[in-house]
Amino acid sequence: MNVASDxxxxxxxDLNVSLGARMVPFAGYEMxxxxxxxxxxxxxxxxxAAGLFDVSHMGQVIVRARSxxxxxxxHALESLVPVDVAxxxxxxxxxxxxxxxxxxxLDDLMIANRGDHFFVVVxxxxxxxxxxxxxxxxxxxxEVTMLSDRAxxxxxxxxxxxxxxxxxxxxxxxxxxxxxxxxxxxxxxxxSRSGYTGEDGFxxxxxxxxxxxxxxxxxxxxDVLPIGLGARDSLRLEAGLCLYxxxxxxxxxxVEAALEWxxxxxxxxxxxxxxxxxxxxxxxxxxxxxATRRRVGLKVDGKAPVRPPARLYSDADGKAEVGxxxxxxFGPSIEAPVAMGYVPVALSAPGTRxxxxxxxxxxxxxxxxxxxxxxxxxx
Amino acid sequence: MLKFTAEHEWLKIDGGVATVxxxxxxxxxxxxxxxxxxxxxxxxxxxxxxxxxxxxxxxASDVYSPLDGEIVEVNQAIVDDPSLVNxxxxxxxxxxxxxxxxxxxxxxxxxxxAYKELVG
Numbered sequence: 001m002n003v004a005s006d007x008x009x010x011x012x013x014d015l016n017v018s019l020g021a022r023m024v025p026f027a028g029y030e031m032x033x034x035x036x037x038x039x040x041x042x043x044x045x046x047x048x049a050a051g052l053f054d055v056s057h058m059g060q061v062i063v064r065a066r067s068x069x070x071x072x073x074x075h076a077l078e079s080l081v082p083v084d085v086a087x088x089x090x091x092x093x094x095x096x097x098x099x100x101x102x103x104x105x106l107d108d109l110m111i112a113n114r115g116d117h118f119f120v121v122v123x124x125x126x127x128x129x130x131x132x133x134x135x136x137x138x139x140x141x142x143e144v145t146m147l148s149d150r151a152x153x154x155x156x157x158x159x160x161x162x163x164x165x166x167x168x169x170x171x172x173x174x175x176x177x178x179x180x181x182x183x184x185x186x187x188x189x190x191x192s193r194s195g196y197t198g199e200d201g202f203x204x205x206x207x208x209x210x211x212x213x214x215x216x217x218x219x220x221x222x223d224v225l226p227i228g229l230g231a232r233d234s235l236r237l238e239a240g241l242c243l244y245x246x247x248x249x250x251x252x253x254x255v256e257a258a259l260e261w262x263x264x265x266x267x268x269x270x271x272x273x274x275x276x277x278x279x280x281x282x283x284x285x286x287x288x289x290x291a292t293r294r295r296v297g298l299k300v301d302g303k304a305p306v307r308p309p310a311r312l313y314s315d316a317d318g319k320a321e322v323g324x325x326x327x328x329x330f331g332p333s334i335e336a337p338v339a340m341g342y343v344p345v346a347l348s349a350p351g352t353r354x355x356x357x358x359x360x361x362x363x364x365x366x367x368x369x370x371x372x373x374x375x376x377x378x379x
Numbered sequence: 380m381l382k383f384t385a386e387h388e389w390l391k392i393d394g395g396v397a398t399v400x401x402x403x404x405x406x407x408x409x410x411x412x413x414x415x416x417x418x419x420x421x422x423x424x425x426x427x428x429x430x431x432x433x434x435x436x437x438x439a440s441d442v443y444s445p446l447d448g449e450i451v452e453v454n455q456a457i458v459d460d461p462s463l464v465n466x467x468x469x470x471x472x473x474x475x476x477x478x479x480x481x482x483x484x485x486x487x488x489x490x491x492x493a494y495k496e497l498v499g
Contacts, residue, residue: 039436040411230410230437303414305434330413330436337414359416359432 010056011151011208015215019226027124029057032228039230043332046197046235047373050157051227052218059127060147060205061134064117067141073118076138077111082254082277084264090115093177093192095262097254098133103282104250105257106133108242112179112192119179119190121152121203123244151211156201156235158376159223164191164202167217171202176377184214197232198239198375237338238331240297240370246308247295247326247340253279255286256342258295258370263287293323294348297368298356300337304363305330306356312341313355318362322347325356331372338372339365382485383494384445389469390477392485397477399445401433404498406468410435412461417453417475424448424477426484431474433464445488447480 007030010016017023021032032054035042045051065072074086083096090113098106107126112119122130127146134144155164164171167184171191174180179192187210195201206214218224233243242248248257265271269284277283300306310325311318328339339356347354350369355362380392387405390397401409414434424430424444431442453475457463464472479485489497 033437034410038410040413043436234436304416305414305439307439330434332413332436 008057010054011211012054012056012153012215015212016054016226019219021226021228024229026229027057029124031057032226034228034230035226037225039228039234040332042225042227042231043234045225046157046199046227046231047333048157049223049225050155050159050163050201050221051197051231052215052224053154053156053227053232054151055154055203056151056211057124058152059122059124059130060150060152061120061122061131062117062143062145062147063120063134063138064143064145065141066143068116070113070116070118073142074113076141077118078267078273079276080133080137080278081109081111082263082267082280082283083111084266084273085111085118086273087264087266088113091179093179093194097259097262098130099254099277099279099283100250101278103253103279103286105244105248105252105254106130106250108244108248110192110194112190114179114190119205125245147205149208151206151208152203153206153211153215154195154197154201154203155218155224156195156197156199158200160199160201161378163218163221163223166221176200176379185217186210187214189214193378196239196241197235198241198371198373199235200376200378234329234332237327237329237340238333238371238373239375240340240372242295243327252295252342253283253286253291255283256291256293256295260287290345292345293342294345295326295340296343296348297370297372298325298328298339298341298354298365299368299372300339300356301364301366303337304358305337306339306358306363306365308341310339310341311357312343312365313357313362314347316355316362316364318355318357322354333373340370343367380485381491382445382488383491384443384488385497386443386445387498388442388445390445390485390488392479392482395479395482396451397446397448397479397485398473399475399477400473401442401464401468402494402498403468406465406472409433409440410437412464415457415461415464415474417458418450420450420453422450424450433461442474444477446477446484448477449480450475451478452476
């Protein structure tokens with residue numbers, strides 16, 4: 001059986017291959033894990049200049065109120081996410097979570113208010129389930145449409161603004177989480193000032209047939225290199241950002257995952273629109289009484305990377321297991337191994353000494369403040 | 380005598396001791412290494428045993444003992460600077476020296492032409 005033939009291709013597949021990408025299966029797609037520069041250099045280039053990522057495997061969904069009133073779509077979305085959607089102004093985007101009835105996380109996503117509809121970006125591995133979830137719960141009041149004819153790219157790094165400004169002069173006026181329609185070389189695009197690397201940057205939704213042309217214009221710029229999923233992972237880890245399926249999933253709640261910041265006061269107990277989302281009792285209960293475990297950053301003493309699912313112990317002999325690592329590897333920008341994992345709340349204070357099991361040894365690690373690398377968002 | 384394994388190690392054998400490293404092909408596939416863990420001098424391995432570990436940003440990989448033998452020397456330079464393995468995998472980036480239990484076993488390994496055919 002030819003497994004490769006079952007994999008989907010993004011609109012930028014041919015471009016990725018022509019750039020020398022090493023393609024791997026990821027979430028049902030054939031995706032570039034790295035380009036000839038390699039993960040280490042791609043990571044450092046993104047933090048120093050600008051990196052271009054193909055993230056077209058992610059799901060792009062339009063939610064439009066049947067009434068024509070976008071407030072109805074906002075209220076409908078609020079029935080599925082513990083986030084202030086109704087208070088999200090036009091032209092702004094916000095991080096959100098689909099929660100389950102037990103308070104677990106079904107997916108993390110971005111929601112943008114586009115004036116007459118909401119534009120939602122979800123993870124590739126969850127997009128079919130997310131789409132079904134949205135249709136099942138919102139179709140009475142909203143039209144839910146998956147956009148299958150658009151690419152999604154991210155341009156990230158300190159030079160992203162300058163590079164994109166050469167294509168579209170107005171971009172410098174955008175601040176973090178602003179969303180606008182724009183015309184890039186005759187392509188009808190949606191640009192948001194956001195990303196998942198901890199760097200300033202942009203995500204751009206492009207009609208599939210124009211995507212390669214826009215990317216080639218960006219890649220013509222000497223500051224821009226194509227970046228694969230390998231560096232995307234090390235960049236988001238250093239930025240302390242969760243990878244769905246590793247750091248958050250149906251068995252972790254937003255409070256356990258230290259994502260309380262994503263739940264605005266208006267949706268918490270005492271807020272005007274408190275609760276009303278799946279798992280509200282469990283999640284708001286944890287706001288009140290605390291969770292038993294918490295996602296933390298971990299700095300590793302030595303040079304050996306600590307990778308998931310390494311077990312964590314409170315003692316150097318591996319007798320008292322207290323948790324496990326959910327993401328981990330080498331952080332090229334801090335030139336040291338870094339990890340994230342879940343530990344009991346009592347052991348979650350920065351500076352707490354723990355031990356991670358790697359190949360039968362118990363390596364000292366220290367609970368650290370996230371992010372490992374300060375973010376450079378233009379707020 | 381220069382020999383290779385299908386697991387992408389090379390062996391330079393001289394007087395019953397094999398200097399062992401990973402091939403240029405393997406180094407390219409692994410990408411920039413950020414961590415190397417070597418065996419202890421004096422430890423013994425059977426053919427195929429996990430003798431060393433290399434890690435790139437993305438993943439950890441094992442380096443196997445290509446034959447039965449005892450570690451008589453390790454290359455601390457690649458522990459201090461793992462990038463040596465990428466820049467000179469079949470020279471300064473060697474891993475360890477293995478005193479072979481049966482030197483004749485090396486005859487069964489791949490020669491350079493056979494290895495090149497294997498990796499295309």
